[in-house]
Amino acid sequence: MGMGFIVGGFCPGTSMCGAAIGKIDAMVFFGSLFIGIFIFGETYSLFEKVLYSSPLGPMKVFDTLGMSQGFFALLLIVVALLAFFITAKIEKNVTKVEY
Known part of the structure; x- marks a missing residue:
């Protein structure tokens, strides 16, 4: 999802819509969404402590x-x-x- 935003301007919803109308770049980003989900799932244990850490509070x-x-x-x-x-x-x- 992060690279889709940066490189192609696609979030999950817009990549699905773009893929539905035949945009090849949207199809690539929509497919890479599943690759990203898989990589996150496989490396979750590395980031678990960070994900459940306490916030620093509102920074202005x-x-x-x-x-x-x-x-x-x-x-x-x-x-x-x-x-x-x-x-x-x-x-x-x-x-x-x-x-």
């Missing part, structure tokens, strides 16, 4: 960066607005529509 980006939640939200909004503004400028310069 603003905690990791050492800032308050409000300041991080403000910073995120400012960065998003700048990105939208810059993208609009680039799009305006690149796209020339003539009517």
Whole structure:
């Protein structure tokens, strides 16, 4: 499933749908799903301790960066607005529509 997401953009459901309409790449990823399940089943004992270990708790980006939640939200909004503004400028310069 992981490689299907990375390489082909398929999750189990979309790979099955793609295989049903005849997409060869979807058929390959759908078939490899069973190979992945088999490999996981055979190596489960190696990962069992990790799978049942305790979580570290909720990790937040603003905690990791050492800032308050409000300041991080403000910073995120400012960065998003700048990105939208810059993208609009680039799009305006690149796209020339003539009517």
